[in-house]
Amino acid sequence: MNGRFLATLVASTFSLLASNVCDNGALAQDADPIQSLAGRWAGIATLVPASGPNEAYNCVATYFPTDSGSRVTQNLRCKSPNYQFDGTTQLQIAAGKITGRWQDKINNLDGTVSGTVKPDGFDIILSGNFFDAKMTVANGPCQQSVTIVVEEGLPVKKISAVLKKC
Numbered sequence: 001m002n003g004r005f006l007a008t009l010v011a012s013t014f015s016l017l018a019s020n021v022c023d024n025g026a027l028a029q030d031a032d033p034i035q036s037l038a039g040r041w042a043g044i045a046t047l048v049p050a051s052g053p054n055e056a057y058n059c060v061a062t063y064f065p066t067d068s069g070s071r072v073t074q075n076l077r078c079k080s081p082n083y084q085f086d087g088t089t090q091l092q093i094a095a096g097k098i099t100g101r102w103q104d105k106i107n108n109l110d111g112t113v114s115g116t117v118k119p120d121g122f123d124i125i126l127s128g129n130f131f132d133a134k135m136t137v138a139n140g141p142c143q144q145s146v147t148i149v150v151e152e153g154l155p156v157k158k159i160s161a162v163l164k165k166c
Contacts, residue, residue, distance in 0.1 A: 041062075044161070045057045060078075089102040089113070126148070131154045143165075
């Protein structure tokens with residue numbers, strides 16, 4: 001299993017996870033919740049491979065909402081003992097829809113993001129050069145939980161993560 005691809009999947013997942021939900025559990029549909037994303041979020045993800053031991057990643061993300069909250073730029077760094085990721089995500093949020101792109105600066109990879117906002121979180125499709133995945137996010141005060149199921153492209157069963165702001 002290629003570490004670059006796994007690191008990319010983990011990091012692109014975190015990009016979406018934290019870029020769409022605010023710290024009070026409300027969805028990022030209007031300017032105030034998006035503006036509350038500004039700042040530093042941190043957390044841990046666990047990658048469950050199809051075979052072999054699980055891999056834990058520490059991640060730190062910073063968010064820069066613009067255009068009255070309709071756009072969010074996120075810088076993300078994730079690291080495990082074996083891999084690292086340094087990425088940027090550009091997202092647009094309008095009328096309950098999420099679109100955007102992500103880029104991995106270290107591994108020279110990129111992909112797209114599309115999804116729908118729901119009352120208790122959101123559903124996302126992650127696409128990249130080497131994988132497709134479905135992501136479900138559940139919101140709570142000060143934290144977000146996420147589950148990603150890889151559809152094809154990588155020998156990964158799932159990724160579970162929690163990011164916290166407060």
